Amino acid sequence: MKNGTAIFLAVFVALGASWGGFVLAPEWQLGGAKQTTVLNSSELYPLGRPGEAYQGLQVYRANGCAACHTEQIRQSGVACEVVLTSAGKNPSAVSNLISTLKLNGLAKEDADAASDKITAAGGKTEIHIVASGPDIARGWGTRQSVAEDYLYDYPVQLGGLRVGPDLSNVGVREPDLNWQLVHLYAPSSVVKGSTMPPFRFLFEVHKIGKAPSPDALVFPKGSGPPAAYEIVPKPEGRELAAYLLSLHANVPLYSAPFTP
């Protein structure tokens, strides 16, 4: 090997290029990211998770919830939709006109054109931005996930396998704390046919004392502990539920617009 050093350097560069590309470059691009504002509003986004929910993220990590659940929504496209807000003085003309027009799945220019025609006929319209895709049609979210959604999380738990549903917006879908806790304790009691393993070790079984605990779970009829017993979440259980409730990535952003 006469050119040993040269070859070593070449291998070094060939391997290391990807380090520059996928370690250094994303850090340059995103490492300095700051809070952004919600689209058409002065609200800041994201806000850090409250303490108990942040502890819950650690319970989520420790129990490997990301082995079966993702926290990322994909979208296949964004389109404009023309929405009639008022038919004006001549409703029949407007409705005749509308029946000839395409009102959803439009590009911005076509939506503007359709809107202009309706306005000329006397109606009033709004143009809504709508994101689409199977994940969104399923009700898992209103828009795709973007880098901003994860700004304050450590570790970021994107997940790579959907054995169960996506959880990016589970706090929006199921905002009830008791539902979340019961679901963790006995998944199939609230979701029929669920294959999720129960997380009973996040709870304690108590004999009901003089008065039932205010934290005790309220089960749907036909499930739950035998009479005279109650199920109370351990701190980890409460934290995990608080984390799940804190999962809502559903505000419009510059990088992921939609009309709420």
Add this chain to the structure above:
Amino acid sequence: MTEMQSSDPGPRTPDPKLDASCGVPLLALFGGAALWLVVGSVLAMIASIKFHAPDFLADCPWLTYGRVQPAADNALLYGFCIPAALGVMLWILARLSQAPLCLPFMSVAAANLWHLGVFVGLVGILIGDSTGFAWLEFPRGGSVLLFAAFLLIAISAAATVGARRERELYPSHWFLLAALLWFPWIYATGNLFLVGWPLRGVVQAAIDSWFANNLLFVWLGLVGLGVAFYFMPKLAGRPLHSRYLALFAFWTFILFGTWCGIPQGAPLPVWMPTLSAMATSLLLVPLLVVGIVGWRTVWGSVKSKWDNGPFCFIGSGMDCFLLSGLMLVAMACPHISRETEFTWFGPAQTQLELYGFFAMTMFGAIYHLLPRAVGFEWPFPKLTRVHFWIALLGVLLLVVPLAIGGVVQGLKWANPNIAAVDVSAATLPFLRMSTTGLLLLLVGNLLFALNIFGLTLVWKLALLRKAMSVLKTPLATSEVIP
């Protein structure tokens, strides 16, 4: 360059001192590897049974699915694949250098350190101390030990290459030396930027994807190909088809392979998944070249028969490498990735890569070289062929149902009218079928461990006998003080 086309990349007259210098380090590396292989199999079985009965061991937090599953994966990768790779690498480098292993005691210490690190890491995952990053779950204590152990072995390997008597480098050298350089780099990057001083936000996900791809696909690929390019000519009794094609495969593999692995739908700036998809499609070039080199080297050789145990393992390992590479390319196509992303198709590809390609290649190499390094035959030589067929069947029964189940799952997730529980229910038959594959792999792994532990025992007994005979030998008269 003519000498490089010699049929045997090893020394023409095997030097017993050379092989013996590897004996103790290899026993230390492979013994622990065999243990973790079985442990990983048992953990994978526990995880898989949960798809038959979600209540199985549900009250034990240590054995909840989200801990057992990563523990099983890590036991296979860090417990078996990497130490086995290091052992095989040391032996090949010593053989190619035609010189004994340098600093063998350092390698022995490193092997024990490595296995201690795996133990610490696995216990960490099971008690809930996982870092939460895929393929990097070992907590700090474990990963520091692994890193230190790897460096020690790398020093021993580099010293062996430095002391080589055959100056010319063989293609395997390129693959193996690049692997020695690349592991500390990616492992340090992953642990420093994700665990030690974590970067903020979704950059973590980008780095984790980059790390996982570079360890699972590039690192294992480099070692597996380096080992295969050494053993295929040796076992087939033919020269490597072309040194130049092999080096072309090397360069294209590291140039394109290192950029793969960023998921298509990830919430990252669009240029990253796009660039990654382009690189992945270019992977077809090294895959094709590797296929040509392998095929032209072994095809039609008299020795490449199904009764040649190591040859079967390495040959089918190469087939699985090409197949899993093609699956990776398919998963990067935008049209296909929409359906296969977030499904069992991904784990199917990973298992084919880890088990079908890498573990099988290592089994073949170990069955060939360990008796030579230790100086004893396998205690149960017939089990090697049984192991081969069980492992091959196990890989098929594990990977095929997962891959088909993944496509079914992806198509169902894409249809918003199918309820989530129904999607899960539709994948269950496939997951349950894959349990039989895991069971077969467990049996195969036990056979492998039986041979490794048996050989270790034979070696230890021989050592003891030697020590006893030395003790019992009457002193020579000259040594008796008058």
